[in-house]
Every structure is written in structure tokens, then in C-alpha cells.
Amino acid sequence: MLPYKKITIVAGLFALMIIGMAAVRPEQAPPKHKMNLKVLPKNISHEELGKVMDEWKNALGVKCNFCHAPSADSTSRRLDFASDAKPEKDIARHMFTMTGKINKKYFKFDKDEKDAVPAISCMTCHRGSPHPGESK
Numbered sequence: 001m002l003p004y005k006k007i008t009i010v011a012g013l014f015a016l017m018i019i020g021m022a023a024v025r026p027e028q029a030p031p032k033h034k035m036n037l038k039v040l041p042k043n044i045s046h047e048e049l050g051k052v053m054d055e056w057k058n059a060l061g062v063k064c065n066f067c068h069a070p071s072a073d074s075t076s077r078r079l080d081f082a083s084d085a086k087p088e089k090d091i092a093r094h095m096f097t098m099t100g101k102i103n104k105k106y107f108k109f110d111k112d113e114k115d116a117v118p119a120i121s122c123m124t125c126h127r128g129s130p131h132p133g134e135s136k
């Protein structure tokens, strides 16, 4: 076999490999739609996001639709999770930032410990109610 033929074959196989990899890739890639995250880490995994949402939902004793507006498509009963139409969603963002600040300022006793466990959470105040200030 002539050397240039070998090179052509090797290059051809290599090209096929690249095409194959490209075809498999999208499944592992992050979701295509752009997420609307302003306080949570932008690279948060689906699993971790789900955990945070469940935690907030349980702390306030509400359903997802307390913060998330319905889909603009009226034939769909789904929620539009990326929408900021409900003011509760933005309040939740402020609450999240506030909770982080309280922990950082008042609950970090050991300065050398970088990963201090957060001492307060939504549950500390809310205890299963969206209005912790009211008596039940």
C-alpha cells in the first residue's frame, strides 16, 4: 500500500470518529435553553436544582406555583420555570441572598474553616409557612 493511501485511510477513520463523538455529545451537554439563574450557581446540576427547589417548597409549605408563573401557552398546564412574572420568585432570590449573608456574617465562628456549615436556612424562619411573621 502506498503511504499516502494509508494516511488517507487513517484520516478518514479519524474523521468518522470525530463525527461519531459529535453525534453522542449533545446528550451529556447542559440543557440547550438558557436558564434564568441570578443567585444559584449557573452550572448547577438538574439534581441539585431539584433539591434546592424541594427545600424551598417544603420550608414555605407551598407548591411550585407559589413562585413560578403558569406557562404563557394557555393550552399547557405546565409552569414556565424561567419566567420572572411572579413577584414571589424575586422575593425568594432576595431571601436566599439574605440567608447567605446572615450565615456568612454571624455564623462563621472559626475563621480558618472555609466550609462552615450554614447555620440558618429558609426553614429556620419559615417553618412550613410563607408568612413566618403571622401566628398560625
Ligand code: HEC
Pocket: 034, 035, 036, 037, 038, 039, 040, 041, 049, 053, 054, 056, 057, 060, 062, 063, 064, 065, 066, 067, 068, 081, 082, 088, 089, 090, 092, 093
Ligand atoms: C419560594 C419560591 C420557589 C419555589 C416554591 C420553587 N421555586 Fe423554582 N425557582 C425559584 C427561584 C427564585 C428560581 C431562580 C433562581 C435564581 O435566580 O438563581 C427558581 C428556578 C427554578 C428552575 C430553573 C428555571 C430556569 O430555567 O431558569 C426550575 C426548573 C425550577 N425553579 C423548578 C421548581 C420546581 C419543580 C418547584 C417545585 C418543586 C419549584 N421550582 C419551587 C423559586 C422557587
Ligand code: HEC
Pocket: 056, 060, 088, 089, 091, 092, 095, 096, 097, 099, 120, 121, 122, 123, 124, 125, 126, 130, 131, 132, 133, 134
Ligand atoms: C431570617 C428569617 C427568614 C429567613 C432565613 C428566610 N425568610 Fe423568607 N420571609 C421572612 C419574613 C419575615 C417574610 C415576610 C412574611 C410575610 O409577608 O408575612 C418572608 C417572606 C418570604 C417570601 C414572600 C412570601 C409572600 O407571600 O409574599 C418568600 C417567597 C420567601 N420569604 C422565601 C424564602 C426563602 C426561599 C428562604 C430561604 C432561601 C427564606 N425565605 C428565608 C423571613 C425569612
